[in-house]
Amino acid sequence: MAALGRVSRLLLGTAAPRSPPARGMAVAAHEGGGARMWKTLTFVVALPGVAVCMLNSYLKAQHGRHKRPEFVPYTHLRIRTKRFPWGDGNKTLFHNPHTNPLPTGYED
Amino acid sequence: MTHQAHSYHMVDPSPWPILGAAAALLTTSGLAMWFHYNSPYLVIIGLLSTALVMLQWWRDIIRESTFQGHHTPTVQKGLRYGMVLFITSEAFFFLGFFWAFFHSSLAPTPELGGQWPPVGIQPLDPMDVPLLNTAILLASGVTVTWAHHSIMEASRKQAVHALTLTVLLGFYFTGLQAMEYYEAPFSIADGVYGSTFFVATGFHGLHVIIGSTFLLVCLLRLIKYHFTSNHHFGFEAAAWYWHFVDVVWLFLYMTIYWWGS
Numbered sequence: 001m002a003a004l005g006r007v008s009r010l011l012l013g014t015a016a017p018r019s020p021p022a023r024g025m026a027v028a029a030h031e032g033g034g035a036r037m038w039k040t041l042t043f044v045v046a047l048p049g050v051a052v053c054m055l056n057s058y059l060k061a062q063h064g065r066h067k068r069p070e071f072v073p074y075t076h077l078r079i080r081t082k083r084f085p086w087g088d089g090n091k092t093l094f095h096n097p098h099t100n101p102l103p104t105g106y107e108d
Numbered sequence: 109m110t111h112q113a114h115s116y117h118m119v120d121p122s123p124w125p126i127l128g129a130a131a132a133l134l135t136t137s138g139l140a141m142w143f144h145y146n147s148p149y150l151v152i153i154g155l156l157s158t159a160l161v162m163l164q165w166w167r168d169i170i171r172e173s174t175f176q177g178h179h180t181p182t183v184q185k186g187l188r189y190g191m192v193l194f195i196t197s198e199a200f201f202f203l204g205f206f207w208a209f210f211h212s213s214l215a216p217t218p219e220l221g222g223q224w225p226p227v228g229i230q231p232l233d234p235m236d237v238p239l240l241n242t243a244i245l246l247a248s249g250v251t252v253t254w255a256h257h258s259i260m261e262a263s264r265k266q267a268v269h270a271l272t273l274t275v276l277l278g279f280y281f282t283g284l285q286a287m288e289y290y291e292a293p294f295s296i297a298d299g300v301y302g303s304t305f306f307v308a309t310g311f312h313g314l315h316v317i318i319g320s321t322f323l324l325v326c327l328l329r330l331i332k333y334h335f336t337s338n339h340h341f342g343f344e345a346a347a348w349y350w351h352f353v354d355v356v357w358l359f360l361y362m363t364i365y366w367w368g369s
Contacts, residue, residue: 035261038254042273046247050277053240060236068293074228076219077298085142092295094286099293 068098071105078103115182117172124165131157166325170342174334184341191345195352198315202356205311206363209304213368220299224368229301230293231369237288238365241281245354248277252323252347259330262337271327274350278320285313305364312356319353322346 080103083089090102097107112118135158138151173179179187213224221227232238255270289306296306326343329335335343 035254035257035263035266038250038257039266039270041250042247042254042270046243046250050240050243050247053243057236057240060233066230069228069230072228076221076226077228077302078295079297079299085146085148092297094289094292095295096290096292099291100295 068106071101073103073105115180116186117178117180117183119172122165122168124161124168127157128161128165131161170329170334174329179339179341184339187341187345191348195348198352199356202308202311202359205304205308206359209308209364209368212300212304220301224301226299226301229298232288232292232365234361234365234369237284238361241284242357242361244277244281244284245357248274248281249351249354251277252350256343256347259335259340259343260337264330267330268327271323271330275320275323275327278316278323278350282313282316282320285309285316308364309360312353312360315353315356319346319350322349 078101080090084091084093086093092100101107131154133154134150135154138149138154141147141150216222216224216226225231251270251274255267255274258264258267258270294302294305296302323346326346329342334340
């Protein structure tokens with residue numbers, strides 16, 4: 001509860017706008033030069049992290065995805081209680097004919 | 109010439125609140141017309157009028173603050189309270205969808221095959237694009253903080269670079285999620301798995317789009333010299349909202365994508 005008061009005072013500071021504490025970096029007592037630290041973090045940690053994950057996804061795609069599963073007409077899936085208000089009313093908004101079977105099976 | 113003897117902003121009469129309410133009515137009744145009577149015209153008018161009200165209301169706030177100087181520290185404090193309360197309400201909004209997810213996934217019913225994910229559902233690999241999306245949002249949290257410090261230190265060029273990077277990362281996330289939605293082997297109609305997945309991640313995606321738009325507006329204002337190193341609450345509000353969106357994603361990732369797979 002006391003922490004809540006401290007947090008709200010931190011957020012509601014009037015004359016001196018402060019940035020919200022970021023993960024793990026909250027107590028760095030840098031006055032001027034804060035921008036330099038965050039710029040460094042951007043180009044040394046954050047963006048390389050994104051690049052590594054991009055590489056990871058690329059390699060996984062190269063490896064070949066699963067073959068699409070055989071169609072089994074389960075009653076708890078592909079529910080059509082009410083028509084969709086677009087098209088023929090039978091396809092979801094992001095319908096993909098290759099990966100999304102209709103209640104009667106794959107289209108292709 | 110009269111002067112006010114207080115530091116509050118007595119706003120001039122404005123049509124936007126009532127027109128905004130009317131727009132909301134058009135949108136909601138339009139949804140009913142679309143879903144039940146197959147007519148999309150009312151919802152289109154509703155969405156258009158909502159957008160127009162938002163554009164003009166916020167334009168007026170920028171006029172009142174940046175150009176007319178009505179946003180004293182007292183006014184700013186009220187705006188801070190307002191943004192905090194709004195984000196808190198959004199947190200509760202998402203809490204509901206997380207509740208729904210755990211309600212269905214902690215005790216999967218016999219209809220689902222007594223397991224989670226249900227029989228016949230092939231969940232997305234959490235170590236693939238979802239992990240990339242996590243890195244993207246975390247990185248954007250770093251870049252928006254860089255932008256904030258740059259604004260406070262009056263480093264204009266750095267602030268523009270940092271905020272541009274943030275907006276680009278936001279758009280990258282949205283693009284990747286759209287692609288994931290299209291490629292997913294399951295849909296929203298695939299029982300309670302599909303419902304919880306797409307409603308929770310879908311509302312999150314909508315908030316990413318809203319947050320990216322808010323940040324983009326801040327970028328345009330930054331370029332047009334609206335912010336000072338001491339007074340840039342619009343930017344702070346956008347940054348708070350963006351961090352909130354990031355945190356919601358982290359919870360989504362850990363629960364629905366990872367634990368739920």
